[in-house]
Amino acid sequence: xxxxxxxxxxxxxxxxxxxxxxxxxxxxxxxxxxxxxxxxxxxxxxxxxxxxxxxxxxxxxxxxxxxxxxxxxxxxxxxxxxxxxxxxxxxxxxxxxxxxxxxxxxxxxxxxxxxxxxxxxxxxxxxx
Amino acid sequence: xxxxxxxxxxxxxxxxxxxxxxxxxxxxxxxxxxxxxxxxxxxxxxxxxxxxxxxxxxxxxxxxxxxxxxxxxxxxxxxxxxxxxxxxxxxxxxxxxxxxxxxxxxxxxxxxxxxxxxxxxxxxxxxxxxxxxxxxxxxxxxxxxxxxxxxxxxxxxxxxxxxxxxxxxxxxxxxxxxxxxxxxxxxxxxxxxxxxxxxxxxxxxxxxxxxxxxxxxxxxxxxxxxxxxxxxxxxxxxxxxxxxxxxxxxxxxxxxxxxxxxxx
Numbered sequence: 001x002x003x004x005x006x007x008x009x010x011x012x013x014x015x016x017x018x019x020x021x022x023x024x025x026x027x028x029x030x031x032x033x034x035x036x037x038x039x040x041x042x043x044x045x046x047x048x049x050x051x052x053x054x055x056x057x058x059x060x061x062x063x064x065x066x067x068x069x070x071x072x073x074x075x076x077x078x079x080x081x082x083x084x085x086x087x088x089x090x091x092x093x094x095x096x097x098x099x100x101x102x103x104x105x106x107x108x109x110x111x112x113x114x115x116x117x118x119x120x121x122x123x124x125x126x127x128x
Numbered sequence: 129x130x131x132x133x134x135x136x137x138x139x140x141x142x143x144x145x146x147x148x149x150x151x152x153x154x155x156x157x158x159x160x161x162x163x164x165x166x167x168x169x170x171x172x173x174x175x176x177x178x179x180x181x182x183x184x185x186x187x188x189x190x191x192x193x194x195x196x197x198x199x200x201x202x203x204x205x206x207x208x209x210x211x212x213x214x215x216x217x218x219x220x221x222x223x224x225x226x227x228x229x230x231x232x233x234x235x236x237x238x239x240x241x242x243x244x245x246x247x248x249x250x251x252x253x254x255x256x257x258x259x260x261x262x263x264x265x266x267x268x269x270x271x272x273x274x275x276x277x278x279x280x281x282x283x284x285x286x287x288x289x290x291x292x293x294x295x296x297x298x299x300x301x302x303x304x305x306x307x308x309x310x311x312x313x314x315x316x317x318x319x320x321x322x323x324x325x326x327x328x329x330x331x332x333x334x335x336x337x338x339x340x341x342x343x344x345x346x347x348x349x350x351x352x353x354x355x356x357x358x359x360x361x362x363x364x365x366x367x368x369x370x371x372x373x374x375x376x377x378x379x380x381x382x383x384x385x386x387x388x389x390x391x392x
Contacts, residue, residue: 025354
């Protein structure tokens with residue numbers, strides 16, 4: 001603790017009070033973790049099945065509504081889970097408030113951008 | 129960033145060696161953390177070799193023997209010497225436990241004793257627990273009711289009492305506030321200012337689950353925070369460390385379940 005203000009122990013213990021935002025973060029992290037299990041198994045299965053396939057075979061595979069749908073769900077679930085998880089890691093290990101906030105915002109923007117790019121690519125292949 | 133190494137002035141240097149067991153049949157060496165804020169020196173690890181026939185069987189007996197007969201400046205907390213008061217919590221042989229409940233015979237080789245991890249040290253084996261006590265007070269660990277107090281006792285069935293005491297006597301009310309659990313928790317190490325830690329959350333649960341207490345929602349409101357409660361990542365060191373065999377991790381999980389239950 002690098003706070004050098006003269007505060008009573010109770011003032012320090014109470015801090016800024018409850019943020020009332022813990023439950024959705026915790027629940028969403030678990031829901032996406034559960035969703036990731038079948039989705040990643042499906043992805044591994046698909047990659048193995050498509051081993052050696054040429055470009056046309058792959059685009060034809062991804063054009064199937066089921067495959068494109070599952071791919072988009074996987075992208076959303078994985079990147080959302082990664083955003084939530086990275087936030088927890090930053091909150092745990094970075095004590096500098098400014099750096100912590102910068103990292104959290106950066107991670108959110110990065111994964112949103114990555115997710116949008118991946119979804120757009122999937123749709124482009126699927127709909128062309 | 130989080131501190132993964134000790135700051136320069138906290139690095140432990142080798143200390144003095146005292147052999148107080150010359151000619152003894154049963155010898156044991158105790159490596160004890162020493163720190164005095166007044167001498168401006170780094171902490172050191174003093175080695176005391178003692179005659180086990182001169183003291184009782186527990187680690188607390190050994191350090192009382194060291195204080196009484198070898199080095200009276202050794203500072204530590206102790207009171208009941210039977211695992212009820214929680215005063216003599218310290219790190220022995222790499223684990224947080226109560227010195228009075230830890231048999232010397234359970235430690236193979238030298239016995240290394242350091243204060244509870246990641247707490248400010250007042251002197252030697254005495255950690256500063258002011259913040260932890262304030263966190264305890266912050267969860268208002270007393271019965272809160274709106275219904276006027278009855279003229280006789282507040283009714284509680286044996287099953288309701290089991291929620292506090294546990295059917296095996298290891299329910300949340302068995303906590304003696306030794307802080308072995310909180311100081312073994314990495315989440316508490318990294319964020320002690322915001323995370324309440326397992327000891328306090330177990331006690332918060334003790335009042336949330338009390339059928340006579342009427343402030344359940346208010347208590348849950350206070351804990352509904354990304355740091356106060358949700359820094360717990362179920363590492364389970366707390367349950368592993370508890371010298372009273374309580375299960376703080378389970379209490380925290382129960383709080384998290386109620387948090388979801390009241391939103392669904």
